[in-house]
Amino acid sequence: MINLIQDPPQDPPKDATPWDGVPAPDIDAWGQLPVQAGNFDHVDGLFYFTYAVCIVFFVIITGVLLYSCVAHRRKTWDQKPLSNVTHNTPLEVVWTVIPLIIVMIMFAWGFKGSLDMTTVPQAAKQNTYKATAKQWNWTFTYPNGTRGYNEVYIEIGKPVQFMLESTDVLHAFYVPSMRVKRDIVPGRYQSVWFEPTKLGTYHLFCAEYCGDDHSRMYAKVHVVDEATMEKEPWNIVPEADAPVAERIAYGKELAGQLCASCHKISPTQGMDNGPSWVGMFTKVDGKLVGRQREVIEGGETKTITTDDAYITESIRKPTQKIVAEEPYRGRNMSNFETLDDARIACLIDYMKSLADN
Amino acid sequence: MTTNTPAIDVQKSPAAAPRENYLNCSKGFKSWALTLDHKRIGLMYLVGVSIAFLAGGLFALLVRLHLWEPEGMLFTNIEYNQIFTLHGAFMVFLFVIPAIPGSLGNVVMPLMVGAKDVALPKLNLLSFYLWLAGAVLAVLAIVLGGFDTGWTFYAPYSLYTDRAIVTIGMAIFILGFSSIFTGLNFIVTVHKLRAPGMTWFRMPLFVWAIYATAILQVLATPVLGITVLLVAFERLYNIGIFDPRLGGDPVLFEHFFWFYSHPAVYIMVLPAFGIISELVSVHSRKPLFGYKLIAFSSIAIAVISFLVWGHHMFTSGQSTYAMFAFSFLTFFVAIPTAIKEFSWVATVWKGSVALNSPMLYTLAFLIIFAIGGLTGVILGALNVDLHLHDTYFVVAHFHYVMMGSIALAFFAGLHHWWPKMFGVMYNELQAKIACATIFIGFNLTFLPQFVMGSRGMPRRYATYVPEYVPYHQASTIGAVILGAGVALMVFYLLASLLIRKKAKENQWGGVTLDWIAPTPPPHLNFDEEPKVVHEVYDYSTLDYDSMQRDC
Numbered sequence: 085m086i087n088l089i090q091d092p093p094q095d096p097p098k099d100a101t102p103w104d105g106v107p108a109p110d111i112d113a114w115g116q117l118p119v120q121a122g123n124f125d126h127v128d129g130l131f132y133f134t135y136a137v138c139i140v141f142f143v144i145i146t147g148v149l150l151y152s153c154v155a156h157r158r159k160t161w162d163q164k165p166l167s168n169v170t171h172n173t174p175l176e177v178v179w180t181v182i183p184l185i186i187v188m189i190m191f192a193w194g195f196k197g198s199l200d201m202t203t204v205p206q207a208a209k210q211n212t213y214k215a216t217a218k219q220w221n222w223t224f225t226y227p228n229g230t231r232g233y234n235e236v237y238i239e240i241g242k243p244v245q246f247m248l249e250s251t252d253v254l255h256a257f258y259v260p261s262m263r264v265k266r267d268i269v270p271g272r273y274q275s276v277w278f279e280p281t282k283l284g285t286y287h288l289f290c291a292e293y294c295g296d297d298h299s300r301m302y303a304k305v306h307v308v309d310e311a312t313m314e315k316e317p318w319n320i321v322p323e324a325d326a327p328v329a330e331r332i333a334y335g336k337e338l339a340g341q342l343c344a345s346c347h348k349i350s351p352t353q354g355m356d357n358g359p360s361w362v363g364m365f366t367k368v369d370g371k372l373v374g375r376q377r378e379v380i381e382g383g384e385t386k387t388i389t390t391d392d393a394y395i396t397e398s399i400r401k402p403t404q405k406i407v408a409e410e411p412y413r414g415r416n417m418s419n420f421e422t423l424d425d426a427r428i429a430c431l432i433d434y435m436k437s438l439a440d441n
Numbered sequence: 442m443t444t445n446t447p448a449i450d451v452q453k454s455p456a457a458a459p460r461e462n463y464l465n466c467s468k469g470f471k472s473w474a475l476t477l478d479h480k481r482i483g484l485m486y487l488v489g490v491s492i493a494f495l496a497g498g499l500f501a502l503l504v505r506l507h508l509w510e511p512e513g514m515l516f517t518n519i520e521y522n523q524i525f526t527l528h529g530a531f532m533v534f535l536f537v538i539p540a541i542p543g544s545l546g547n548v549v550m551p552l553m554v555g556a557k558d559v560a561l562p563k564l565n566l567l568s569f570y571l572w573l574a575g576a577v578l579a580v581l582a583i584v585l586g587g588f589d590t591g592w593t594f595y596a597p598y599s600l601y602t603d604r605a606i607v608t609i610g611m612a613i614f615i616l617g618f619s620s621i622f623t624g625l626n627f628i629v630t631v632h633k634l635r636a637p638g639m640t641w642f643r644m645p646l647f648v649w650a651i652y653a654t655a656i657l658q659v660l661a662t663p664v665l666g667i668t669v670l671l672v673a674f675e676r677l678y679n680i681g682i683f684d685p686r687l688g689g690d691p692v693l694f695e696h697f698f699w700f701y702s703h704p705a706v707y708i709m710v711l712p713a714f715g716i717i718s719e720l721v722s723v724h725s726r727k728p729l730f731g732y733k734l735i736a737f738s739s740i741a742i743a744v745i746s747f748l749v750w751g752h753h754m755f756t757s758g759q760s761t762y763a764m765f766a767f768s769f770l771t772f773f774v775a776i777p778t779a780i781k782e783f784s785w786v787a788t789v790w791k792g793s794v795a796l797n798s799p800m801l802y803t804l805a806f807l808i809i810f811a812i813g814g815l816t817g818v819i820l821g822a823l824n825v826d827l828h829l830h831d832t833y834f835v836v837a838h839f840h841y842v843m844m845g846s847i848a849l850a851f852f853a854g855l856h857h858w859w860p861k862m863f864g865v866m867y868n869e870l871q872a873k874i875a876c877a878t879i880f881i882g883f884n885l886t887f888l889p890q891f892v893m894g895s896r897g898m899p900r901r902y903a904t905y906v907p908e909y910v911p912y913h914q915a916s917t918i919g920a921v922i923l924g925a926g927v928a929l930m931v932f933y934l935l936a937s938l939l940i941r942k943k944a945k946e947n948q949w950g951g952v953t954l955d956w957i958a959p960t961p962p963p964h965l966n967f968d969e970e971p972k973v974v975h976e977v978y979d980y981s982t983l984d985y986d987s988m989q990r991d992c
Binding site for chain 1: 512522591598601685686730731732755756761764769772776779780782786789790792793807808812815819825830832901902905907988
């Protein structure tokens with residue numbers, strides 16, 4: 085007897101995606117919009133009003149059209165039309181004026197709503213975050229100066245403003261559940277505000293095309309209560325005396341957020357736009373050895389050995405020494421000047437954990 | 442036996458010799474390559490834009506297949522970005538803008554005004570060769586590294602990317618001149634070459650539409666030319682107009698780009714409106730309802746379209762006053778557009794409605810354009826647009842206009858004037874099946890995109906959040922059905938040229954001059970100069986015999 089029940093085949097390990105662990109947002113009763121998690125209810129109101137008007141007009145137009153096609157279809161090839169009417173002034177006035185009135189209502193409603201969305205209230209100004217966009221990740225600076233990456237915590241019921249800046253090309257800050265979107269233009273500050281009204285984790289997309297990994301430029305927006313905010317969950321970085329496993333785990337998480345959009349950060353995870361982290365360190369007789377690498381510094385090619393100092397420099401000043409190897413030669417990495425020592429140390433611990441014999 | 446053969450030939454030849462027309466009046470490669478006949482130039486355009494359309498469609502299919510899986514099925518992100526850019530650039534610059542004016546406009550418009558040719562035939566040929574040069578450069582740009590900026594070429598990304606942006610920029614610059622020359626030519630033709638008795642308000646609405654388009658082409662296209670030149674200079678010499686690192690302003694690029702590209706939407710769609718106006722009238726055998734209002738609304742749209750470009754930039758941080766003006770005028774442009782749609786429906790009402798294939802394509806247009814136009818109203822509302830901007834809702838909206846309306850109007854016009862252009866009829870049954878397939882496939886492709894767009898799916902994404910999977914997959918299935926419909930259409934249209942089933946002298950019973958001219962028209966269009974004594978669309982003048990007579 086053959087045992088028909090077999091172990092399910094093991095799925096190959098999948099690339100982690102930036103949105104792992106974020107639940108799909110609930111959809112509202114009409115099926116078109118994610119449930120509103122912010123304060124801009126007028127967007128939903130006008131959207132569904134316009135939608136309903138569109139459906140009414142669509143039904144009238146196609147109804148009359150299809151009725152005519154059936155009722156007045158040509159049955160003999162030389163059939164003459166039932167009417168030769170060329171115009172009807174009252175009718176034409178009606179179908180000019182009624183739509184005009186309707187669209188003017190929509191215009192006024194929409195303009196009023198947009199004023200609300202672009203006029204930042206005092207309370208939001210006092211709770212200002214900075215969101216720095218670059219190809220292809222987000223850095224958030226909290227009102228108290230601490231930082232988080234590709235993840236931001238905001239407090240429920242407290243209006244928040246994001247000052248938006250870009251260090252390279254156009255991006256856009258888009259949180260569908262909050263109904264807010266604003267382009268981020270390099271060389272100028274833009275701002276966006278909203279008041280989160282519902283606990284949960286929401287998508288933050290980059291909505292303006294920004295190059296290779298545009299679709300992976302993603303952040304999680306956590307709406308939390310005051311107690312969670314006070315713990316500053318974004319700022320818990322294992323210190324040098326923390327257990328190594330914890331530091332490696334944190335380093336891996338951070339690498340997934342910041343680095344995987346360009347580097348292979350493990351044999352199965354990350355992109356191949358920059359040099360792979362696999363093989364950066366190897367173990368010889370149980371001792372860690374840094375990889376020898378040709379780099380270009382100030383136009384001169386030299387060989388260096390990968391170590392903590394080189395990695396730290398490459399993160400903060402990536403253009404100082406550029407890897408000479410093809411195809412990475414000539415590709416510029418965006419710099420992470422603001423990454424602090426504790427976080428870089430965890431990243432390096434993670435890189436070292438990739439070493440095998 | 443052998444002696445009989447010439448005798449038979451002598452007997453047969455007078456009857457069998459086809460009447461001389463523009464297709465058979467001269468032969469050989471040079472007679473086509475150097476032709477000054479607007480109809481032959483129109484046919485060369487038709488071949489060119491059709492190839493561009495099929496190439497653009499192929500890229501679209503690749504895009505849709507890739508998006509079957511949330512992590513992407515076929516390409517890396519970098520490859521995907523190039524393919525969606527190719528799709529957009531080919532469709533917009535090589536197909537949608539030149540398609541109707543270049544092919545059907547060229548063939549039909551001079552016939553409709555009763556002219557022997559366009560006013561400037563050599564310029565007309567130059568327009569075509571500029572189009573060809575632009576197309577060759579666009580293909581060259583693919584070979585030289587491709588381009589990955591989206592068809593909008595937004596700075597500063599288009600300044601930094603290490604791809605063939607200058608080459609594709611030059612292609613667009615040259616294509617722009619092709620468009621300007623065509624517009625210029627048509628303006629002069631409409632003003633100067635109308636037949637005796639053809640007053641402005643006796644012109645068929647297709648001519649009005651082509652005329653309004655031509656004005657836009659001449660006035661708006663230079664701005665695009667200057668913009669791509671500036672991008673090229675900026676890339677080559679770092680002059681700092683758009684690059685913020687050099688003190689430039691990326692938003693200025695957006696203003697320049699949309700100052701052309703919004704009127705360009707009407708450069709694309711007005712000729713489609715013109716085709717639909719003609720077809721609705723002929724196939725309902727009824728004068729067009731509200732002729733003057735439709736004619737004026739074409740001009741109104743042409744004027745207002747210059748004042749609404751900022752509605753592509755509501756999220757760019759423009760001032761409140763600018764938002765106010767652009768949103769207001771955007772809603773305003775809805776009115777002349779609505780008037781057209783209502784007038785077409787009123788024309789069908791109590792007509793003698795022939796449900797043949799050109800009319801089916803027209804009906805498909807009327808339904809799809811209703812959706813495309815109405816969803817545009819949703820996007821015009823400022824606060825709603827801040828949510829929907831740059832999502833699939835916008836993608837669906839403009840495909841309902843660009844593909845569902847303009848391409849379908851082009852197909853409708855092609856089916857309508859095919860017997861006029863070639864003197865042959867295609868297989869009507871296959872045409873109806875193809876039309877139904879395209880209609881179903883199109884709606885299945887783009888209706889789900891409205892839903893995922895309003896739920897937040899951003900456009901130009903090579904990978905996506907898994908909750909959108911069902912919508913993307915429905916859309917991909919729709920695209921395959923749409924592709925099958927188009928393939929069938931290409932097949933039976935080409936087959937009709939081989940089978941050569943004779944068309945009627947006046948296949949559909951039109952009364953405008955294009956149907957008064959012999960089928961296919963002779964080299965100089967009319968056997969004798971036409972004189973217009975009737976109002977336009979006066980079906981009491983229809984010669985029913987011409988509908989029965991083989992051409």
